[in-house]
């Protein structure tokens with residue numbers, strides 16, 4: 076559905092993108108992760124036909140971005156990381172304008188706009204002025220705008236940036252619906268956990284190079300040795316501490332108020348064994364699993380040392 080072959084982009088002497096090879100199958104949600112300046116926007120702009128690559132090729136829905144840009148544009152909905160909304164337009168007028176740009180017949184637009192607003196939970200804002208909407212609502216409206224021509228592919232550049240936690244959750248729920256509708260989605264973020272739940276695959280990009288790519292678990296395994304674990308006990312905490320401190324696979328053990336944190340360098344079987352030992356020692360374990368910081372740690376471990 077999306078494919079890049081040896082894609083590169085130079086801005087003068089700066090290599091913003093180097094030899095990027097990506098393949099995203101139909102119906103997949105692909106998370107593009109990397110710090111600021113890594114090359115995510117550059118890639119997305121090339122795929123959206125807004126920027127020409129210096130070398131290599133890119134295809135969307137089988138169309139070549141350089142040779143068949145009109146077909147590519149018809150196939151994608153692109154949401155840039157920053158987009159302006161026009162003043163003095165209501166939500167309805169805004170979407171009607173874009174529907175017109177995509178040549179949707181006037182007699183079909185009202186029903187289309189109603190459907191789109193329902194999808195992005197903005198039905199009650201149809202007559203509100205777009206510049207009066209909150210940032211989260213504007214992002215959802217931007218998503219609705221991307222969908223007016225029912226594209227097969229969505230390219231979303233940091234859609235969650237600047238949103239508060241509730242707005243992020245709302246956005247994520249809508250993206251899940253779009254995934255269920257069979258859309259292929261390329262979504263970028265510099266925060267891995269934000270994408271983890273949503274994505275079938277991730278690609279980690281740093282300084283214009285793809286440094287890890289695949290299912291999240293596979294990418295995490297490659298960064299093995301950095302599973303951050305958390306263990307909580309109700310009673311007999313001391314026994315738990317003893318077992319953990321004696322286990323050679325437990326590294327950097329720290330006792331904190333809410334439990335024990337450590338890096339676990341073994342596999343799943345060893346993990347199960349450790350839990351068994353904790354229980355055998357009389358610790359009443361209430362939580363045994365990855366710590367919520369694990370995904371951040373994976374990301375840091377993958378990107379560590381790149382270009383350093």
Ligand SMILES: Nc1ncnc2c1ncn2[C@@H]1O[C@H](COP(=O)(O)OP(=O)(O)OP(=O)(O)O)[C@@H](O)[C@H]1O
Pocket residue numbers: 086089090091109110111112113114115116117118156265
């Ligand atoms: N028009 C331009 N002219 C010169 N350099 C540019 C231009 N656009 C981007 N760059 C540079 O190319 C590199 C990649 O930028 P890009 O915007 O693709 O990164 P990004 O991963 O999207 O980062 P961000 O999260 O900050 O948007 C950066 O070093 C950036 O400064």
